[in-house]
Amino acid sequence: MSNVVLQVEDLHTSFFTRMGEVKAVDGVSFLIREGETFGIVGESGCGKSVTGLSIMRLLPEPGGQIVGGKIILEGKNLLELSKKAMRAYRGKIVSMILQDPMSSLNPVYQVGDQIAESVRLHQGLPENMVEPEVISALRLLRIPAPEVRIKEYPFQLSGGMRQRVVGSIAMSCKPRLLIADEPTTALDSTIQAQYIALFEDIQAKTNVAIMFITHDFGVISRICDRVGVMYAGKIVETAPTREIFKAPKHPYTVALIHSVPRLDQKDERLFSIEGQPPSLMNLPPGCRFCPRCTVALDVCKEQQPPEVKISDNHSVSCWRVK
Ligand SMILES: Nc1ncnc2c1ncn2[C@@H]1O[C@H](COP(=O)(O)OP(=O)(O)OP(=O)(O)O)[C@@H](O)[C@H]1O
Ligand SMILES: [Mg+2]
Structure with a gap:
């Protein structure tokens, strides 16, 4: 197994606003190995960019703050580095393609x-x-x-x-780690395919670990080795890409995959998930997806589901999965 380049452990990042604390990232853990592309996928506002910006320690100020956890890059916890040491790391060890490239x-x-x-x-x-x-x-x-x-x-x-x-x-x-935040969203599909091929090419040449952020499971299927599905500040399922497409376990993952347009189903209306993600300032006590889940149980309303490991590299947080 290749070396681990990045290990994020129980990361919590909040925005402290006049209206209260916005828990944008709320206990996120994952790792990325050398030469691997790890995708973070989820709807708008679920905390994908804030996770990337936390790793870079480039959160919008004032207000954005990492309140807990560890970000271990090449064996060093970035949260223990001085601002000056972090500046030297940025670019050299970790760099990020921001969501809006023009800026x-x-x-x-x-x-x-x-x-x-x-x-x-x-x-x-x-x-x-x-x-x-x-x-x-x-x-x-x-x-x-x-x-x-x-x-x-x-x-x-x-x-x-x-x-x-x-x-x-x-x-x-x-860099040893490249964070690419929706790098293909603004491109048309031909250029998108070329850009994805470029990432693969660069990775083959440099063995860089890539964290690839997108809201599009279609893009995930083309570039990522493994994927973490994010919902309302938490990763609800992590698995190798092939496995998650073949046997998704979390109802949110199932719904997201179902909403990818397919060429072989021309007549069907495109599926969309009913409802909206919860406000990150006022989170429900149980599973955060429960209000939109079509297969929720009573317990889902009351208690957050624990993370269950269903195989070596497939984990899911859902009361239906034992
Ligand atoms: N500067 C800010 N001040 C207050 N809250 C913020 C700020 N930036 C982000 N947030 C909060 O953090 C949450 C996560 O934002 P983030 O940008 O990580 O979403 P995202 O998953 O990248 O969405 P998108 O797909 O639209 O890029 C948002 O829902 C918002 O509530
Ligand atoms: Mg974003």
């Missing part, structure tokens, strides 16, 4: 300079080595004519190309 590119700088900034900061190369390194980072993401592209500004690139530049910045320092 991470500066419109007034050439793209080459933006990648060079990250290369200089983390690799400490002599100045004459910086440009070749920038070009090789662009080449890794299969950007054509990188020598020309480095002189261009973000507005001169197409959306798909910008997405690759953001990927180049994230990969330029050869």
